[in-house]
Amino acid sequence: MSxxxxxxxxxxxxxxxxxxxxxxxxxxxxDPGEIVTLIGANGAGKSTLLMSLCGDPRARSGRILLExxxxxxxxxxxxxxxxVAQSPEGRRIFPRMTVLENLIMGAQAxxxxxxxxxxxxxxxxxxxxxRQGQRGGTLSGGxxxxxxxxxxxxxxxxxLLLDEPSLGLAPLISRQIFAAIKALNESEGLTVLLVEQNxxxxxxxxxxxxxxxxxxxxMSGSGxxxxxxxxxxxxxxxxxx
Amino acid sequence: MAYALQQLINGVSLGxxxxxxxxxxxxxxxxxxxxxxxxxxxxxxxAFVALTAMVMLVSGGLMEGPAAILLVLxxxxxFTALYGWTVERIAYRPLRGSFRLAPLISAIGMSIxxxxxxxxxxxxxxxxxxxQLPGGIELMREGTFVVQLSYMQMLIIASTLAVLAIFTWLVxxxxxxxxxxxxxxxxxxxxxxxxxxxxxISLTFVIGASLAAVAxxxxxxxxxxxxFYIGFLAGVKAFTAAVLGGIGSLPGAVLGGLLIGLxxxxxxxxxxxxxxxxxxxxxxxxxxxxxxxxxxxxxEVEKV
Numbered sequence: 001m002s003x004x005x006x007x008x009x010x011x012x013x014x015x016x017x018x019x020x021x022x023x024x025x026x027x028x029x030x031d032p033g034e035i036v037t038l039i040g041a042n043g044a045g046k047s048t049l050l051m052s053l054c055g056d057p058r059a060r061s062g063r064i065l066l067e068x069x070x071x072x073x074x075x076x077x078x079x080x081x082x083x084v085a086q087s088p089e090g091r092r093i094f095p096r097m098t099v100l101e102n103l104i105m106g107a108q109a110x111x112x113x114x115x116x117x118x119x120x121x122x123x124x125x126x127x128x129x130x131r132q133g134q135r136g137g138t139l140s141g142g143x144x145x146x147x148x149x150x151x152x153x154x155x156x157x158x159x160l161l162l163d164e165p166s167l168g169l170a171p172l173i174s175r176q177i178f179a180a181i182k183a184l185n186e187s188e189g190l191t192v193l194l195v196e197q198n199x200x201x202x203x204x205x206x207x208x209x210x211x212x213x214x215x216x217x218x219m220s221g222s223g224x225x226x227x228x229x230x231x232x233x234x235x236x237x238x239x240x241x
Numbered sequence: 242m243a244y245a246l247q248q249l250i251n252g253v254s255l256g257x258x259x260x261x262x263x264x265x266x267x268x269x270x271x272x273x274x275x276x277x278x279x280x281x282x283x284x285x286x287x288a289f290v291a292l293t294a295m296v297m298l299v300s301g302g303l304m305e306g307p308a309a310i311l312l313v314l315x316x317x318x319x320f321t322a323l324y325g326w327t328v329e330r331i332a333y334r335p336l337r338g339s340f341r342l343a344p345l346i347s348a349i350g351m352s353i354x355x356x357x358x359x360x361x362x363x364x365x366x367x368x369x370x371x372x373q374l375p376g377g378i379e380l381m382r383e384g385t386f387v388v389q390l391s392y393m394q395m396l397i398i399a400s401t402l403a404v405l406a407i408f409t410w411l412v413x414x415x416x417x418x419x420x421x422x423x424x425x426x427x428x429x430x431x432x433x434x435x436x437x438x439x440x441x442i443s444l445t446f447v448i449g450a451s452l453a454a455v456a457x458x459x460x461x462x463x464x465x466x467x468x469f470y471i472g473f474l475a476g477v478k479a480f481t482a483a484v485l486g487g488i489g490s491l492p493g494a495v496l497g498g499l500l501i502g503l504x505x506x507x508x509x510x511x512x513x514x515x516x517x518x519x520x521x522x523x524x525x526x527x528x529x530x531x532x533x534x535x536x537x538x539x540x541e542v543e544k545v
Contacts, residue, residue, distance in 0.1 A: 056429065056432065075432075075437075076433065077432050077436055077438070080433060080434065080435035081435045088430070088433060092427050094426045096422070096426060096539075097419075097422060097423070101419060104267050105419060105420075107417065108420070108434070108435055108436075109434055109435030109437075110435060151434070155434070155435065160427065215382075
């Protein structure tokens, strides 16, 4: 593990769902302290990529390196214990656990004392503090999203994988969540790989971005560069939000 | 009145044994969605381990009475847990991710394996055990009818309550219990939080088997005769109890067990012994017609 190794390096990753090739040789990297976003249309393979990074579904070929360590063939729970956290597609809140229990689950496998993590998450999302005893399944969509991100933060990750944190949220809440991600990145140097359909907001937030089209990376560059590209504006920004 | 009270006592103590076994069915169903058909036979193994340990302790002249019973209980739980763990490891885990019926068929296979193993190694004849805890207290007397709460029934009720209290604490308050509930609600997400789901599932089988071992030991002590086949009917009854209470619900399993025990006992007492199983299963059918998810089954609306 050299100091110059990227936080995450993905080399020529191929993943299949049955006979369907969902990722057709994806390569990308995320440096420590960076926010990198992956944009693309529905079905481009963004969520598959985030899940493949966690070993589920397992990549069929290619390599995934976490700070230089090969995690490609590692069981999911061991990848997570090495400092990767994911707020996955569909949020996947444990519906019959309370908000508090959902959060504790984020810290439990890491062996962390949950108290400092809870304090941090509640500072970030005061709403969750008010709802501590409520069951996850009864929260609103926005609250569930906050809970999914909060739960991922409870493990004090080195690398945070966020899948569509703005999906289905009111613009105000979605802005709050993006502001929270930015604050964590600036104050703690948290490294983030962010998957978004809301390309405009994501590219403004991110240092760099990649564009994924049907399982392949077709473009990459800094957030500002990608925002300026006309083909991005046409395909993903849909006439200026 | 006195007669009914006596049946209530008998029914509750029988129902607690069913409840202990039913918890194992419902836990495994909750966490991996399969019916562990070998679970009744795990209960039978528990009874045989207890018998072996009891014979060694008592006829070896090492100890007797309540201390021996407690030690036997612990030995049976330990060995039976090992059986439960092994069954999951060799017969179910390799089939995870395979088609849904595969582990069910494998479970039926394990049930046959365990029965035949005991039949061959222990013999097919019924095995008797002398009463270890004779006597009881007289609760009331009505004419010539004496309502008795035997020491054995007290032991069954007390140890079941103690075991269920520990178990409830484990599931609701400990990290292991939280991990088990997480796996039950969303196994993929649990592994995305660093939970070793295979290990959690193994421990679920270990806990289920220990509870079945308690049931097996109590059954042996209460009825005094066992054979390699007792797991079948007890297993079917306990499974019925789990379904009646709402499969997947832990309090439901205990409630279902108590109800099956009571129905059987009261039916035998007031109608006919021959039809007691018919009565129990008929009630199950009737309840399921009106409450398809069982008495305490889940029908919670979840937001997506």
